[in-house]
Amino acid sequence: MPQKFKTHQGFGPAGRHSLSRSLFTTEPRTLAILYLYLGLLAVTIGTLLSLAIRIHRTWPAWSFPFYGVPRPEDYLALVTMHGTLMIFYVLTVVPQSAFPNLVLPAQIGATRMSFPRLNAAAFWITLASLLVLLAAFFVPQGAPISGWTSYPPLSGLAAAGPGQGAGMDFWLVAITLFCFASILSSINFLATIFARRASGLTFGRLPLTVWSWLVSSALTIIAFSVLLAAAAMLLADRHCGTSFFLPSGLVLNGIPQPAGTGSPMLWLHLFWFFGHPEVYIVVLPGMGLASSILANFTRRPVPAYGLMVASTLLIGFLGLGVWGHHIFVSGMNPYAGTAFGLTTMAIALPSSAEILTWLVMLFRGRLRITTPALFILGFLSFFIAGGLTGPILAQPALDAYLHNTFFVVAHFHLVMAMAGVFSIFAGIYYWYPLLTGRRMSETLGHIHFWISLIAAYGTFFPMHFAGLAGEPRHYAQLAGPVTSFANLIPVERGITWSAFLLAAAQIVFIVNVFLSARPASRLGAQAGANPWQATTLEWSPTAHLTISNGPYQYGAAAGRKDDFLPQWASKNPV
Amino acid sequence: MDWLPPNGALHGIALDRLLNINLALVFWIFVAAQILLVLALVWRPRASAKPSRTLLILDYAALAAFAGLYLWMLVSGHRLWAARRESASPSNAVKVEVTGVQFQWYFRYPGPDGQYGRTAPTLVSAPAGNPLGLDPTDPRSRDDIVSAILVLPAGQPVDLTLRAQDVIHGFFIPGMRLKQDAIPGRPGHLQFTPIATGDYPILCSQVCGLGHARMQSRLRVVSPPDYNRWLATREKIVEANAP
Numbered sequence: 001m002p003q004k005f006k007t008h009q010g011f012g013p014a015g016r017h018s019l020s021r022s023l024f025t026t027e028p029r030t031l032a033i034l035y036l037y038l039g040l041l042a043v044t045i046g047t048l049l050s051l052a053i054r055i056h057r058t059w060p061a062w063s064f065p066f067y068g069v070p071r072p073e074d075y076l077a078l079v080t081m082h083g084t085l086m087i088f089y090v091l092t093v094v095p096q097s098a099f100p101n102l103v104l105p106a107q108i109g110a111t112r113m114s115f116p117r118l119n120a121a122a123f124w125i126t127l128a129s130l131l132v133l134l135a136a137f138f139v140p141q142g143a144p145i146s147g148w149t150s151y152p153p154l155s156g157l158a159a160a161g162p163g164q165g166a167g168m169d170f171w172l173v174a175i176t177l178f179c180f181a182s183i184l185s186s187i188n189f190l191a192t193i194f195a196r197r198a199s200g201l202t203f204g205r206l207p208l209t210v211w212s213w214l215v216s217s218a219l220t221i222i223a224f225s226v227l228l229a230a231a232a233m234l235l236a237d238r239h240c241g242t243s244f245f246l247p248s249g250l251v252l253n254g255i256p257q258p259a260g261t262g263s264p265m266l267w268l269h270l271f272w273f274f275g276h277p278e279v280y281i282v283v284l285p286g287m288g289l290a291s292s293i294l295a296n297f298t299r300r301p302v303p304a305y306g307l308m309v310a311s312t313l314l315i316g317f318l319g320l321g322v323w324g325h326h327i328f329v330s331g332m333n334p335y336a337g338t339a340f341g342l343t344t345m346a347i348a349l350p351s352s353a354e355i356l357t358w359l360v361m362l363f364r365g366r367l368r369i370t371t372p373a374l375f376i377l378g379f380l381s382f383f384i385a386g387g388l389t390g391p392i393l394a395q396p397a398l399d400a401y402l403h404n405t406f407f408v409v410a411h412f413h414l415v416m417a418m419a420g421v422f423s424i425f426a427g428i429y430y431w432y433p434l435l436t437g438r439r440m441s442e443t444l445g446h447i448h449f450w451i452s453l454i455a456a457y458g459t460f461f462p463m464h465f466a467g468l469a470g471e472p473r474h475y476a477q478l479a480g481p482v483t484s485f486a487n488l489i490p491v492e493r494g495i496t497w498s499a500f501l502l503a504a505a506q507i508v509f510i511v512n513v514f515l516s517a518r519p520a521s522r523l524g525a526q527a528g529a530n531p532w533q534a535t536t537l538e539w540s541p542t543a544h545l546t547i548s549n550g551p552y553q554y555g556a557a558a559g560r561k562d563d564f565l566p567q568w569a570s571k572n573p574v
Numbered sequence: 575m576d577w578l579p580p581n582g583a584l585h586g587i588a589l590d591r592l593l594n595i596n597l598a599l600v601f602w603i604f605v606a607a608q609i610l611l612v613l614a615l616v617w618r619p620r621a622s623a624k625p626s627r628t629l630l631i632l633d634y635a636a637l638a639a640f641a642g643l644y645l646w647m648l649v650s651g652h653r654l655w656a657a658r659r660e661s662a663s664p665s666n667a668v669k670v671e672v673t674g675v676q677f678q679w680y681f682r683y684p685g686p687d688g689q690y691g692r693t694a695p696t697l698v699s700a701p702a703g704n705p706l707g708l709d710p711t712d713p714r715s716r717d718d719i720v721s722a723i724l725v726l727p728a729g730q731p732v733d734l735t736l737r738a739q740d741v742i743h744g745f746f747i748p749g750m751r752l753k754q755d756a757i758p759g760r761p762g763h764l765q766f767t768p769i770a771t772g773d774y775p776i777l778c779s780q781v782c783g784l785g786h787a788r789m790q791s792r793l794r795v796v797s798p799p800d801y802n803r804w805l806a807t808r809e810k811i812v813e814a815n816a817p
Contacts, residue, residue, distance in 0.1 A: 072784045072788075073784040076786070145781070145783065146781060151742050151780070151781075152741075153741045153758055154741040154742065154782060157741075160740065161676075162784060251698045254698055254699060263757075263760060264759070304633065329744070329754050329755055330755045330757065331736065331755055331757060331763075334655065334656070334660050337659070338652055338656070342648060345645070345647065345648045356633050357633055359607070360630065360632065362610070362614035363614065363629060366619070367614050367618070377611055381607075391596075391643075392593075392647075394648075394651075395592075395596075395648070395652075396655045396659075397589060397655040398589070398593050398651060400751070401589065401593070401753060403779065404744060405779070469578070470777075472744070472746065472779045473781070474787070475786070480775075480788055482775045482776070483775030
């Protein structure tokens with residue numbers, strides 16, 4: 001189909017936008033592209049930081065060109081900034097901001113967002129937030145060193161370490177801005193889902209991606225509000241003489257600190273009340289996408305749609321009550337440990353229900369092996385690999401050994417980071433035709449997938465063993481004054497080389513993204529209006545006011561000669 | 575599995591057993607799931623157009639099995655946790671106070687009077703040999719022993735009080751399967767019974783500043799007679815230095 005297609009919103013394939021048009025745009029697809037570029041910038045920096053982390057751990061004496069040998073505080077700053085960039089500006093921004101702007105209005109047949117200006121403002125605040133965060137590298141004493149969790153008093157007192165002065169302030173301002181932006185955009189998504197669905201698009205006909213965004217947006221409003229408050233309180237502790245998080249009797253570097261009336265425990269609870277729902281904010285959109293993509297590429301409906309919706313809602317609900325499993329070892333009441341262990345085991349059930357249903361879907365129809373399908377298989381693989389260690393860590397007795405070791409680093413890099421990133425890749429390969437009218441190169445996509453899959457396992461799987469050996473996180477060097485994890489150095493070296501390979505594989509992706517858009521590059525292919533023969537409304541060529549079909553009417557469920565019945569098709573086409 | 579460092583604690587025997595069973599279980603489930611994923615790529619029979627009920631029944635059956643697995647994990651893990659955490663330590667427990675300071679662990683023994691003396695933040699001075707700020711005017715503090723390593727007798731229950739002076743530190747003895755945060759302003763307790771003599775590294779497991787990785791000390795588990803001799807020697811030093 002040679003002619004350019006247009007969607008009913010009139011956001012055609014992304015052309016060249018003038019600067020002023022981009023600056024003041026409220027067009028969701030343009031905002032999606034801006035968010036994707038922001039995510040690309042953050043993931044590039046975050047990846048380079050992680051490589052610096054790996055290099056220093058493996059070859060501690062190696063002097064970085066133009067810098068020198070990293071000091072211990074440099075290492076901790078790298079870890080802090082790597083975590084912050086990846087969790088907020090990549091794993092949250094892309095699935096929870098870029099993707100909904102890209103397809104959410106279309107998937108519900110909305111002609112516009114409910115609050116377009118709020119939605120646009122959220123992007124610019126997010127960008128400001130990222131710039132403030134990156135500026136922390138350039139202030140006196142550099143970026144903060146207290147990790148992405150920023151526990152006080154380390155984060156509450158400027159004298160507690162290098163980077164805890166101006167660097168920490170920049171971090172807190174960046175997080176405050178980020179929270180604000182996330183809440184704004186989520187209010188818009190929720191309002192849009194509730195108020196602007198096309199007629200006939202009942203909740204029972206919503207694609208599972210929309211259900212995911214419904215739940216993750218609600219979680220965002222709840223969780224980020226709490227983090228916003230916590231960050232503001234910590235800023236007040238640092239500059240306004242309050243002591244929400246600072247107790248009395250502190251002695252720092254031999255100097256008694258002003259008496260306080262607070263407790264660091266308050267931060268632990270507030271932070272993780274945000275921190276755990278955040279994991280689901282990151283991964284729920286990927287879970288919805290997995291259902292949609294598996295239905296599409298096996299040409300079969302989602303078999304237990306009601307179960308999937310219920311699981312999504314239950315994960316969101318239970319996700320608000322499991323935060324205590326991050327602080328089993330904080331010395332909290334042992335009965336609280338038991339209670340949080342119980343809620344955490346409970347949340348494993350809806351997650352398992354979704355995974356088992358995806359596995360069933362794989363065998364109900366013959367899988368079309370395309371790049372988006374492969375990346376969803378990769379998402380599943382990592383979600384299972386990382387998810388399975390969850391119930392181990394949910395047992396406070398076992399967590400008391402594994403907490404803050406590399407076992408946990410392996411767990412969350414698999415279940416959140418790799419699963420999250422692979423679902424992002426699946427989304428980009430899948431929705432690329434919406435933006436460019438073209439499909440990305442399948443050959444490069446397959447190469448990108450297989451190298452990334454193997455390298456990601458090579459990077460994160462061995463970390464389980466380092467963790468079992470007792471190696472804690474945030475250690476700049478493996479050899480300490482009393483103990484030495486020197487016997488782990490071969491494992492660490494393998495991890496580092498795998499990480500290099502993993503990073504290098506992304507060059508294939510970048511080439512694919514930028515060259516496949518151009519017909520002259522001979523990469524990729526012309527896409528046509530509905531290249532994946534999908535049923536959901538983002539592929540509809542025209543606006544449709546009345547929807548009468550479910551989201552996944554593939555195969556026999558289509559009830560006609562074609563093996564799919566799009567949501568925009570009329571009910572009885574035969 | 576010998577990935578774990580050698581265990582020297584009484585509770586560690588059951589903990590290691592449970593951890594190894596858990597690891598073995600999830601490892602084989604992991605392998606089975608990955609085989610299914612690969613199978614979806616390579617084994618590709620022509621699927622019938624009619625939806626199969628068998629697969630859905632399998633789906634729910636597997637879900638029920640997982641529910642059973644999680645329930646077992648919850649109960650077995652809870653029993654281990656409750657056994658260690660939900661009772662006070664016995665009265666004959668050896669009492670030691672652990673204090674985390676950037677970037678050092680200090681261990682205070684109450685001395686013959688069995689009581690810790692008063693401390694004050696204003697008296698803290700590591701260069702003057704008083705890193706914990708012991709108040710010399712308090713008679714209970716005169717016999718307190720402050721050590722840079724933790725020495726404990728084998729076979730006797732121990733009750734540690736965890737404190738932190740400046741920021742949160744993580745008290746971690748991998749060989750004793752022990753980990754708990756030392757939180758400023760909020761003393762915590764940790765009980766265990768070392769059973770195997772030897773030296774065990776003590777680490778910091780909560781990022782606490784630029785010296786986090788070198789904040790390490792040593793636990794030395796010795797026989798009870800050796801422990802009493804060590805205490806007596808340290809007591810003499812304390813007496814000799816008394817004002």
